[in-house]
Amino acid sequence: MTSNLALVWPAVTAAFLASLVEAVEALTIVLAVAIVRGWRPAGLGALAGLAVLALIVTALGPLLDLVPLRLLQLVIGILLLLFGMRWLRKAILRAAGVIPLHDEAAAFATETAELREQARRNEARLDWIGALTTFKAVLLEGLEVVFIVIALGAGRGMLVPASVGAVAACLAVAAVGLIVHRPLARVPENTLKFAVGIMLSAFGVFWTGEGLGVAWPGADFAIVIFAAIFLAVSVAAVALARRPKAEALS
Amino acid sequence: MTVLTNALRELAGLFVDDGALALVIIAVVVLAGMVATLMPDASLAAGAILLFGCLAALLASVARAVRR
Numbered sequence: 209m210t211s212n213l214a215l216v217w218p219a220v221t222a223a224f225l226a227s228l229v230e231a232v233e234a235l236t237i238v239l240a241v242a243i244v245r246g247w248r249p250a251g252l253g254a255l256a257g258l259a260v261l262a263l264i265v266t267a268l269g270p271l272l273d274l275v276p277l278r279l280l281q282l283v284i285g286i287l288l289l290l291f292g293m294r295w296l297r298k299a300i301l302r303a304a305g306v307i308p309l310h311d312e313a314a315a316f317a318t319e320t321a322e323l324r325e326q327a328r329r330n331e332a333r334l335d336w337i338g339a340l341t342t343f344k345a346v347l348l349e350g351l352e353v354v355f356i357v358i359a360l361g362a363g364r365g366m367l368v369p370a371s372v373g374a375v376a377a378c379l380a381v382a383a384v385g386l387i388v389h390r391p392l393a394r395v396p397e398n399t400l401k402f403a404v405g406i407m408l409s410a411f412g413v414f415w416t417g418e419g420l421g422v423a424w425p426g427a428d429f430a431i432v433i434f435a436a437i438f439l440a441v442s443v444a445a446v447a448l449a450r451r452p453k454a455e456a457l458s
Numbered sequence: 459m460t461v462l463t464n465a466l467r468e469l470a471g472l473f474v475d476d477g478a479l480a481l482v483i484i485a486v487v488v489l490a491g492m493v494a495t496l497m498p499d500a501s502l503a504a505g506a507i508l509l510f511g512c513l514a515a516l517l518a519s520v521a522r523a524v525r526r
Contacts, residue, residue: 289483293516294475300520307523413509416487420494422505434509441513449524
């Protein structure tokens with residue numbers, strides 16, 4: 209039970225935080241379309257994206273039970289490593305100032321400018337373009353959420369807690385977005401990506417090891433240790449990545 | 459067709475950003491898998507290769523990005 213809790217809370221938290229990031233990015237695009245072209249095409253595209261996502265989950269979900277557990281852990285572990293370390297690398301580089309921070313307000317401005325330019329060129333087709341834009345945004349960001357939920361939950365039958373975390377994040381972002389009608393630029397996206405990258409990488413090492421037959425000391429608690437190691441190394445990497453710039457300035 | 463290609467490219471982009479980082483991660487997993495297969499009694503060695511190999515790959519990728 210204790211061991212199970214050690215796995216459940218990091219999984220729920222990681223699913224919640226990762227879904228928060230994805231939902232904020234999707235909301236920015238949906239809002240941009242809604243403001244330029246109205247809620248009808250924005251809403252229809254978003255709903256169509258959600259419907260396709262539901263179809264994918266319904267069709268592929270039962271197949272997970274057919275895959276042997278060790279193989280599932282190995283495949284999911286490797287995908288988590290690729291996905292999590294990609295996020296972590298980007299978060300480290302952004303925190304160190306090597307690449308610019310993701311700016312939700314700037315993304316919103318770019319998206320609305322592109323839509324207005326498309327409106328100028330071809331007014332008649334814009335409803336379709338708007339709907340297609342929100343459809344693609346919701347589908348792609350949603351696929352990331354689905355992958356994270358499956359990756360965090362499938363290995364140990366924790367799909368329900370991970371799904372609860374993800375759905376809670378998506379509903380929270382949708383509710384706040386509907387109320388404020390503005391992109392959520394004040395969400396500390398890089399801090400969230402940093403935390404989620406650490407958690408996904410820790411889960412990735414754990415599941416890949418389990419898939420390879422590694423008997424981790426402390427069983428599920430090993431994830432917490434891995435997360436602490438990834439955190440320490442990442443913080444050190446931020447400090448080291450900042451140094452060359454400081455030296456260049458002095 | 460272009461839409462499908464773009465969608466597939468964006469899907470692949472979810473997992474691969476820095477191609478070298480992805481390749482090194484796969485190499486580390488393969489190496490850990492070989493150790494786990496050849497020395498099943500010392501599976502912790504495979505675990506150590508996996509953990510520290512991934513950390514080294516991350517640091518190397520960050521260092522490469524800083525140099526660029």
